[in-house]
Amino acid sequence: MARLAGRRALFAVPVLGIVTFGVFAIAAASPFDPVKAYAGTAGLSASQDTLDQLRANLGADEPLVTRWWNWLTSAVQGDLGDSSALRQPVADVIAERVGWSVLLASAAFLVAVLLGGLLGVLAARRPGGWTDRAVTSLAYTLEAAPPFWLGLLVMWFFALKLGVLPAGGLTDTGTTVVTADQVVRHLVLPASVLALSQLPWFVLYVRQGVGDALQEDPVRGARARGLAERTVLLGHALRSGMLPVLTLIGSRVPELITGALLVETVFSWPGIAAATVEAATAVDFPLLAALTVLATIAVLVGNLLADLLYGLADPRVGFDG
Amino acid sequence: MRARSIRGMGTLATAAALATVASACSAPGEGDSGAAATSAVVGIAYEPETLSPLLGFGKDGNSKIFDGLLTHDADLKLKPALATALPKVSDDGRTYTYALREGVKFSDGKPFTAKDVVFTYETILDEKTNNPSKGELDAIESVEAKGDDTVVFRLKYPYAPFAERTVLPIAPEHMAGGQDVNTGTFGSNPVGTGPYKLAKWSKGEQLVLEANSGYWGGPPKIERFTMAIIKDDDVRATRLRSGDLDGAILPPNLAKAFQGSGQKTYAAKSFDYRTVTLPTGNKVTGNTAVRRALDIAVDRKAMVDGILEGAGKVAHGPVPTDSEWFTEGTERTYDPKKARTLLDAAGWKPGKDGIRVKDGVRASFPLWYVSGDKLRQDHALAYASDAKKIGVEVEVQAGTWEVIEPRMPKDAVLAGGGSPADPDFDQYPLLRSDLAGDGFNNMGWYDNATVDRALKTGRESGDPAERKAAYDTVQRELVKNPGYTFLTHIDHLYVVDDRFGDLSTQVEPHDHGLAAGPWWNVEDWRP
Secondary structure, three states: OHHHHHHHHHHHHHHHHHHHHHHHHHHHHOOOOHHHHHHHHHHHHOOHHHHHHHHHHHOOOOOHHHHHHHHHHHHHOOOOOEEOOOOEEHHHHHHHHHHHHHHHHHHHHHHHHHHHHHHHHHHHHOOOOHHHHHHHHHHHHHHHOOHHHHHHHHHHHHHHHOOOOOOOOOOOOOOOOOOHHHHHHHHHHHHHHHHHHHHHHHHHHHHHHHHHHHHOHHHHHHHHOOOOHHHHHHHHHHHHHOHHHHHHHHHHHHHHHHHHHHHHHHOOOOOOHHHHHHHHHOOOHHHHHHHHHHHHHHHHHHHHHHHHHHHHHOOOOOOOO | OOOOOOOOHHHHHHHHHHHHHHHHOOOOOOOOOOOOOOEEEEEEOOOOOOOOHHHOOOOOOOOOOOOEOEEEOOOOOEEEOOEOOOOEEOOOOOEEEEEEOOOOEOOOOOEOOHHHHHHHHHHHHOOOOOOOOHHHHOOEEEEEEEOOOEEEEEEOOOOOOHHHHOOOEOOOHHHHOOOOOOOOHHHOOOOOOOOEEEEEEEOOOEEEEEEOOOOOOOOOOOOEEEEEEOOOHHHHHHHHHOOOOOEEEEOHHHHHOOOOOOEEEEEEOEOOEEEEEOOOOOOOOOOHHHHHHHHHHOOHHHHHHHOOOOOEEEOOOOOOOOOOOOOOOOOOOOOHHHHHHHHHHOOOEEOOOOOEEEOOEEOEEEEEEEOOOHHHHHHHHHHHHHHHOOOOEEEEEEEOHHHHHHHOOOOEEEEEEOOOOOHHHHHHHHHOHHHOOOOOOOOOOOOOHHHHHHHHHHHHOOOHHHHHHHHHHHHHHHHHOOOEEEEEEEOEEEEEEHHHOOOOOOOEOOOOOOOOOHHHHHHHOOO
């Protein structure tokens, strides 16, 4: 296990280097001008002198490679630079927001995995039965529903019609303290929407995996031996049916991130998604690069975890493979 | 963003840790948003990047956390704030002297002095400071403290509206002086002399202000004022309806749904105009006959009724028709017939496809608007359709500013702007020939010697009557040779809960600041 993790960590170094360079290159090639973005509406009445001064101060006239190298060398030494879009150090931006995004995403992911697994197994039990049909059509419907729209819908229903849950924000608007019960209440709707948007994929994969496993010899053998249906389903079929799901979990991370982006916007959730959009459109190199590194690490760690879990779930799979 | 892939046990541990941390910093009993009339929660669409006046926050005054030397009353007249009176201006109009209010303290308890004023202005003007609006202080040659309670500004040239610029908020030197002005913590943790203190700023979510009990103007009755940051119009309307918000800024179509439902709708008049630039460098838009024809061929009234749903008024120039600076008699009536006659007389004859031609030049030009701006798109399309009726072809195109900017010398742009404080602020950069193409100044390359002279007089003369006459000249010249087709002035709409009583609004600029809207004077609300 340690060897696998170690090898992956080594592999991550060049990957991160290439990814950050890619970010700088793409941003430099984009038509967005960092100076215009920085100045905002004030830039529309600014003289050329002021704009030139800004360009020099922001270092926006340096060549791409220089900028990337400067960023990289100071980042390695622990200085992530200053965000031009948010007028504060990048480390502060991330520290302020990342926790809330992790909380939202992990809560949603947990719900999606548990609920998706449960529904998938239920559907796989009798392919073509009414449970199966109901679950799969629900999954396809959800797959087609954009998270943004879903967000507005649940907000309208739960906040407006029923008035049981808050419509947005991290805490009640107007308070300055963050209490756990408030955060939990405010988390329910955004996390549910995010979970729902991730759900179809889990449901369909688990259904397929478990369904296939039910047709395999070991399961048929177990049934023939007269083992209880529950043992067969959970002990045998789910275990081998979950394997492909585990591997693909890692690849879901990017989609979880894009999903969170929309959900955070709809619910005014003070996470890091909004900062990412701002960083991108403002050509805020330091922030954009740091966020991309985080996202890349997230994907790499996701894949690593999936592989480790795979090994644990099926002893036949070694860690050196 | 995204350490969100930590899963399994990691997830639980993180969530649990976060929850523990979160509950640890909460105090029992607090946290009730409360319907008490001592607090108000409003929804705004725009979040400032920084709260540091050194980087441009609150430059037009009224920043709640800060005070300027002067401030505006409801009618936008200047009145003293940190100064004890309006400034003494020297006869040549180049020296402004302010006497400062005594005994004023910043909300951290430290006294406010003339040194803070000097610090604020000098820092903004410093080359290393990334303040995009610093050009507005271009007239300043030096700023000097005389003792603790007098500040003297010397100007490079006589500048009549200079006092309007001194509504700029004053930052404390002892707080902001010791850190990097561009990225320091002062921008997110400001301290000022204003009626409110910053209680909490959760970026992307909300900005909470708390009454400054030691405010020199007396403590506000609304003890807690929260601005929830909700970018999406529909979400803002939904949260207003759910009772989560007490007020919000809304577009006209959404504001309409709130009529007579325990909320009041306020339409703030504004100087916020939409105009079409007619660049001099283009053979079609540079032609005076075409410019004048377009000017009377656009149905401004239809735009106000259709696009703005009545929430605005027709614009005949940068100055709104109900402003004291407006020149009576410069209104243009909708008259496409006369427009056609005008073009015929100037030699623009209809070609085979109905589009006019003169000396081989087709009366056709592109009109750009910023993509994503629905309001500008609607204006541009309406303009093109009106122009078509008199045989002028306008090709409407969308793009980002990066795409539009290089095309500005030849192509028309659907532009916006407006600054109510002084006619100089809008008109000088918009119309001066020597500012053509300087950044986003004079986007139409307007070139008119009479206007240039009038703008100089308007800027430099200290005599109000002489200034009024100068701006009358500018507006009359714009009738004879319109380098821009002004279309509408837009009202900004706000919906606020009844329980706060009857509120007022100021005349608003193009920019939506934090303190625009009925809450421009929230410190004076007496619910």
